[in-house]
Amino acid sequence: MVEARPRRTVRGSRTGRPVMALLDLLGRRWALRVIWELRDGWLTSRQLREACDDVSPTVLQSRLSELRAAGLIALEHRHGYALTPLGRDLLDSFLPLHDFAERWAAEALAEQG
Amino acid sequence: MVEARPRRTVRGSRTGRPVMALLDLLGRRWALRVIWELRDGWLTSRQLREACDDVSPTVLQSRLSELRAAGLIALEHRHGYALTPLGRDLLDSFLPLHDFAERWAAEALAEQG
């Protein structure tokens, strides 16, 4: 399993700069989506799988492990997964992305629907 | 080549919701990083390659094509690549990520340095 921790060498990020490690961690399949789907509270791994368009459990478990190792999400017995305070902090810092997506949609459709 | 446009079916995103298409587009290798590296202005494809830890040109060109098709970056003759106004808008909406990365680094090191 690949770990993504700041100040450590991470796949493709040889600088060790925190933002690079973060971009690397979040730039993996379903990573952003998983965090996004946890925005409203606890989800079991299978609910999470459903929410993510039935992503294959292999990749899901990889992302969950990575995000857990990074301290962004947590697993609690009989509850499932949820964002940690830190993870909530992360989600809040890219919540503007949602509004942007709407603008993006409007603009893209205006250009060549 | 895979296109990621809002209101269209995108890899893994069967909803067509803009934010899902965006998360899908940005959740590909080097996509976030490319946008990040263009934060200060024009970069030629080779400068961009260098900036992204010598990413292989195959993937870089894929991302550049996708991001260009999405209207987030633009290519100008003899100048190279740069963010479009829309792309700049996107970058601004996840600039908070940089500050978060620092907090994340601090916290992760505090827990188990």
Next chain:
DNA sequence: CGACTCCGCTATTGTTTGCGTAGCAATTGT
């Protein structure tokens, strides 16, 4: 012209990652 340089981009080959299905052990509820 001809050689040189840098541009964006591609071909090829081998490895890594992700996908899809099935199923595991452990725990909980009936």
Next chain:
DNA sequence: ACAATTGCTACGCAAACAATAGCGGAGTCG
């Protein structure tokens, strides 16, 4: 005991990515 659900894993296959080399085109300068 039984079924159902939990988190998680094995396996075979397809897609994505990595690494190297090189293409054609456009400028530059002799």
